[in-house]
Amino acid sequence: MKIGELANRTGCPVETIRYYERxxxxxxxxxxxxxYRQYDASHEERLLFIRHCRSLDMTQDEIRTLLALRDRPDADCGAANQLIEEHLHxxxxxxxxxxxxxxxLKDLRNQCSGAGASEACGILRELQQPGVPQVASEDCAHAGHLHVPGVHRRG
Incomplete structure (x- = not known):
């Protein structure tokens, strides 16, 4: 099958398929x-596996690990279990x-009545205060990575 058919059968955009290949x-x-690229059923199965992993918010490195285990049927599934345990954490x-x-955000919202001039807005006044609130948890520091709002994990 051509890439367009693979895209239709899996619900995966053509650009994403090419990206996964790269x-x-x-x-x-x-x-x-x-x-023309000629895909077969094994590509479709693998792509569906990858998409399922992505739907669980797994990183590419996690997916690579799971694919390597999947490609070696005699491998110990304990590694898959450990990976899922870490991902769950x-x-x-x-x-x-x-x-x-x-x-x-609720505390910030409570700083403003929602009416009046912006110069008297409690939200804007609060956001002008020096220092940024810490959102990172102690667990993040122990996990060996820095917290960046909106981007939690490496990989």
Missing amino acids: EGLLPAPKRSAGN HVEVRIAELHSLRSQ
Whole structure:
């Protein structure tokens, strides 16, 4: 099948398929005499696996690890279990960070009545205060990475 058909069958944009090929997540397909990519069922299965992992917010490195395990049926599945355990921890840390963020935003919202001149706005006044609130949790520091709002994990 051509790349457009693979895209339609998997719900994955053509550009993303090409990206996964460049990143080595999806093996390069054979080429036709006209130099068109020719995908087969194994590409479709692998792409669906990758998309499922991405729907669980897994990083490319995590997906690579799981694909390597999938490609070696005799490999110990303990590595997959450990990977999911670590990913679950990252999700739990991010949920705690989001709860903290929500609380900070509610506190900020309570600084303004929603009416009046912007020069008297409590939100704007509060945002002008020196220092930035810390959102990173202690777990993040122990996990060996820095917290950047909106981007939690490396990889």
